[in-house]
Amino acid sequence: MTEATTAKAPDPRGSGASAPALVVSGLGKRYGGVHAVDDISLHLASGERMGVIGPNGAGKTTLFKMIAGDVAPTAGTIDLFGRDVTRLSTARRARLGVGRTFQVSNLFREMSVLDNVRVAARGGSGRARVFWRTQGLKDDISRASIEMLDSVGLYGRRDDTVADLSHGEQRQLEIAMALVTEPRLLLLDEPAAGLSAVERTTLRRLIEELPRTLPILLIEHDMSLALGLTDRVMCMENGRHIVTGTPEEVREHPTVKEIYLGRRDKK
Numbered sequence: 001m002t003e004a005t006t007a008k009a010p011d012p013r014g015s016g017a018s019a020p021a022l023v024v025s026g027l028g029k030r031y032g033g034v035h036a037v038d039d040i041s042l043h044l045a046s047g048e049r050m051g052v053i054g055p056n057g058a059g060k061t062t063l064f065k066m067i068a069g070d071v072a073p074t075a076g077t078i079d080l081f082g083r084d085v086t087r088l089s090t091a092r093r094a095r096l097g098v099g100r101t102f103q104v105s106n107l108f109r110e111m112s113v114l115d116n117v118r119v120a121a122r123g124g125s126g127r128a129r130v131f132w133r134t135q136g137l138k139d140d141i142s143r144a145s146i147e148m149l150d151s152v153g154l155y156g157r158r159d160d161t162v163a164d165l166s167h168g169e170q171r172q173l174e175i176a177m178a179l180v181t182e183p184r185l186l187l188l189d190e191p192a193a194g195l196s197a198v199e200r201t202t203l204r205r206l207i208e209e210l211p212r213t214l215p216i217l218l219i220e221h222d223m224s225l226a227l228g229l230t231d232r233v234m235c236m237e238n239g240r241h242i243v244t245g246t247p248e249e250v251r252e253h254p255t256v257k258e259i260y261l262g263r264r265d266k267k
Helices: 060-068 090-095 113-125 140-151 167-179 197-208 223-229 247-252 254-261
Strands: 022-031 034-044 049-053 075-080 098-100 185-189 216-219 232-237 240-245
Touching (some): 034 060, 140 167, 232 247, 247 254
Antiparallel strands (some): 022 075
């Protein structure tokens, strides 16, 4: 078993390994005198699944938004597939192959389930200007969208309005919309937030069944879910790195136990 790291996570560049899908080096975000994220580094290898956990206020969402391009860092760099994207927009990162879901659902609620996926597919294909053209069911975009809905268990709801879906089904739809763009990296922002136990089971199975060739970065408050779905885990608290290691190493780390099970945070 490798030793879990309690210092800043190492930067693997120059190690002789193939270029990682994602390298974050010394990333920080400051709001006035408050460090929402303070000197965070991580790397995600091709095909690897990594979780970022921590209590509310740990800085997970701010970290996610910097990686996705929603928030500009005040320190550090972000490399995607060997390219520095620190100052690139969200749209440019998406064109490089970043797919994502949102902590708060970002769906077209009055449109059909199928049309939501078709919108995402057209955006990912570069045909965004023909979103509202009359669409049949036999063009390549529609076929890919229907196949994706089938893969996430929503084929039977394809003609229903998104507003009629359960919260869990909306999460499934968000994943379908991210995957239909054929991403090279998938970012999942607290996908289990607000789900029932049954819905969490469905979501977990869906993520487990995603292709192992697709690298995934999972930001999650639910420690048990994150530890069960990932190869490595990083724990944060108050914007800082606490430990990075295998799920077993992180689960047994004394500070992680204290944060999640002990005296400071009983959630």
